[in-house]
Amino acid sequence: MTEFGSLLVDAILLLPAVSAALLALFRDDRFTGKLNAIASFATFVTSTSLFVVRPEPGTFLIVDDVNVVFIVLTTFVAFTTSVFSASYISHELESGRLTPSYLRFYHAMYQVLMFAMNLALLSNNVGLMWVAIELATLTTVVMVGLYRTPAALEAAWKYFILGSVGIALALFGTILVYLAARSVVGEGLEAMAWSVLVREAPRFDPHLLNLAFAFLLLGYGTKVGLVPLHAWLPDAHAEGPTPISAVLSGLLLNVALFAVLRFKMIMSANPGALAPGPLMVTLGLLSVLFAALMLYRRFDIKRLFAYSSIEHMGIITFAFGMGGPLANFAGLLHMIYHSLTKSAIFFSVGHIAQIKGTQRIPDIRGLTASHPLLGWGLVLGVIAIMGLPPTGIFMSEFLVITSTFARAPALAVALGLGLLLAMGALLQWLNGLAFGEPHGPDTPSKASYVPMLAHLALVLAAGIYLPPSLVAWFQYVAGLLG
């Protein structure tokens, strides 16, 4: 059974890698769009089987209760985004913003990105995880600059420089973790294996771990988009192709956060080390408050939702920083709901920007009247992201605040204030976007709304009813996160 399991793990990595090579070969855009979706679907199906089959941890790859949640979420959103991407990209080709050879490149890169993210999540080696996150960064840099407009190149350059500095700091932290482990575990691959590190962490030198965590939090925190390291994020979201904005917000930020969480688990296993929680709580709260204020004067629709992603990553980091079973449970739920909702919003925003030919919010008016399905989809998505009942995000935000209230009331008040500010800003923008006199071109869209509606339906359903078995499992994972 375990041999079959390791075959499955290999398949999750090989499927994207092989399809990336295939996609680089074919020219026909309809076919490559479909192939991209089929490959993503196959990866998703394979990853769900990890619920049942659990391979033994190897030297390089591991499947445990923590990363299964992340992998299934990643492959699912990757699949729905690939469906959205197929219809989005063919429109870009028609409108002449992309040439067929760029398209081929785009599809290949999409699968390389999936490979990198799956590898980062599955890796049992902190060095390998670093290499995978670096690969994911590089692929997204190239994709952000895909349109080659001055603004896109600027965004890609900024993302590249800030991302590389972040990744360099993270590597220094990784080296320090290895040093801390070396004196206990001995030289070699064992001292970088995640499963060994967590087991042996209580015996590590706490001072080395403290310094390492500072570097790791700053390094991977840059990739999570935490304030004050967030400067790349709005530009990268606004200038790249919209499917990439969806994948960045919905997945890549989570993958970076996953890396932080792994190291947080090592830190909290060591009694002498600094508590990692307060650092994460501070960065998280700062991100929420800053992003909430920034939401008020955005005039670019993708930039607006990029700031909203900073806000939500702040909430999630805050929740995991508070720690304890309840806050971790809330953080985990919030991460999943945010991924689903934010990518749904980007799906609708992508179609809207294509119809209207602009991303400027003041030029987009009265969507519910001109494009009812798209308009109401956006309204629903924004209501969900604001955290209004009965959506799932309401539940997870409510849990974060109540669990904080019991332990640190002042922090809960500050977080609540940030949430209300953000809600006000989004409400203000939503009013103009969705209602009133329609404005600008109103050509009907041929796009497929299935991915967007599927995500929104999931978030709504999860807010109303979550199966008890799923709740029990999430609670178990939350307990592991410490």
Add this chain to the structure above:
Amino acid sequence: MDHLALDVAHFLAGGLVLVSFMLLYQDRMFGLLNIFALHALVVSLSVAWQAHIQLAPYLYITAAIALVVKAIIIPVALHHIVLRLGIHRTIETVVGIGQTMLAGIGLVALSIMVMLPITAEAGTLTREDLAFSLSVILLGLLMMISRRNAVSQVIGFMSIENGLILAATAAKGMPLVVEISVAFSIIVALTVVGIFLFRIRERFDTMDVHALERFRGGQP
């Protein structure tokens, strides 16, 4: 391990910090490229020496990559790009050279004070090399924020990377060092290709990263 081996290792690592300082005060583009080639040469020698005293032959690969890619190919390629794009003027700095050097000295003192006490158990070689490599990393960061144009920022980034390679080899027996240095070489190659392909100069009429910001959207 005998004293000579340690002394040579410290000499090379200390030399790297010194060359990092030299990078900080260059005000000509070609001077900057030459000093960077020297930086890469010193890191390559340092890694090769570590390979010799640690009896770790795979580190020679890392040393060779540093030598060929970063001391020869990249400086030559950047030289051509700088000539082609016509940007061999003086380098604009955000902060004056004097203040930058003072800040640099502060950073080196900081990294020694941070690293030496906490790595007491790690052995002399690892300790001092780690303190030096943290200095190189911080000096590289300082260079990236105190320079405005894209080429010097890239050079700052590559000097950070040299510092990391030094740290990774100093951590004796660390696996995946070769793989990591290959991964880094890919980033570096992409950066240089990026400068060239994106033709930042051609599109924006300047390599000054500051000037790119006016293209940022979000105005009403």
